[in-house]
Amino acid sequence: MNGKGDGIGNGGLSAVESEYIRRYHRHEPGENQCSSELVKRIKAPVHLVWSLVRRFDQPQKYKPFVSRCVLKGNLEIGSLREVDVKSGLPATTSTERLELLDDDEHVLSMKIIGGDHRLRNYSSIISLHPEIIDGRPGTLVIESFVVDVPEGNTNDETCYFVQALIKCNLKSLADVSERLAVQDRTEPIDRI
Numbered sequence: 001m002n003g004k005g006d007g008i009g010n011g012g013l014s015a016v017e018s019e020y021i022r023r024y025h026r027h028e029p030g031e032n033q034c035s036s037e038l039v040k041r042i043k044a045p046v047h048l049v050w051s052l053v054r055r056f057d058q059p060q061k062y063k064p065f066v067s068r069c070v071l072k073g074n075l076e077i078g079s080l081r082e083v084d085v086k087s088g089l090p091a092t093t094s095t096e097r098l099e100l101l102d103d104d105e106h107v108l109s110m111k112i113i114g115g116d117h118r119l120r121n122y123s124s125i126i127s128l129h130p131e132i133i134d135g136r137p138g139t140l141v142i143e144s145f146v147v148d149v150p151e152g153n154t155n156d157e158t159c160y161f162v163q164a165l166i167k168c169n170l171k172s173l174a175d176v177s178e179r180l181a182v183q184d185r186t187e188p189i190d191r192i
Contacts, residue, residue, distance in 0.1 A: 013039070017142065024107055024127040025144035033121065034159040037144035040170040044181035045137035046130045050106050052176060053126055053141075056081060056098045062173040065165065077101060083115070091117030099123065119162070120148040139177070141170060 013021065021037055029035040042049055052062050056079065057071035068084040076098070083094040095114035100107055106128035112119055124145040131140045143166050149158045 017140070020127060020129055020140070020142055021144065024105070025125050025142060027123070027125075027144060027146040029146050032149050033146055034149055034155045034162075035144065035146040036159050036163055037142055038163060038166050038170060040141045040143075040174060041131065041133055042139045042141060042174040042177050043133050043136065044139060044174075044177035046106060046128050046139045048180055048184065049139040049141065049173065049177045050103075050128050052173060053106075053108055053128060054101060054103065056101065056108065056110065059083065062176045063169050064172050065168070075101070080113075085117070091115065091119075093117075094119075100125070118150045120150070122147040122162075124166075141173065143170060 017039055025037055027035045055061060055075075057069060057075055059069055059081075060066040065086050066083055067086045070082045072080040072082070077100065079098045081096050081098075083096060085091045085094060093115040094112055094117055097111050097113050098108075099111050100109035102108075107125065109123065109125040111123040112121075122145060124143060126141065126143040129140040129142070131138045145162055145166065147158060147162055149155050
């Protein structure tokens with residue numbers, strides 16, 4: 001079992017979600033690895049959500065477990081960032097490499113290549129897709145990952161732990177984006 005579809009909330013994927021996953025979220029889990037994808041709808045336009053996600057150099061803008069980030073080099077493919085993790089997690093630092101940054105398709109991929117944590121051979125892809133939510137421009141966010149299952153843990157335990165972290169990050173991304181969207185709205189809202 002690779003955990004595909006776990007943690008989505010609606011128990012399954014729509015045809016549109018499945019197509020986006022097939023197109024943008026290509027992971028080939030090896031033996032002793034788990035993989036999954038999570039879906040989140042955000043009531044903010046893609047350009048606004050992307051303005052946060054694309055900042056590989058500033059993940060702390062929406063990731064609550066990041067206390068500090070230092071980018072080595074420019075914001076381009078192959079760039080490394082050193083991330084300090086807030087206390088309370090079984091980690092202190094993470095060294096991460098930017099694998100893909102596509103401003104046209106709104107896709108970012110990163111890989112953890114070092115640090116003090118248990119997420120070995122972790123890589124993730126996050127893609128953003130425009131949607132209409134409650135009659136306004138919104139964003140469908142899909143984040144997928146693959147990671148080694150640490151010795152002493154099960155596939156399910158590892159997937160559950162990573163999914164919990166991603167869910168927290170996606171909730172925070174939604175909160176920050178939706179706050180910015182409300183501030184950004186200039187069109188009148190009819191009140192009855």
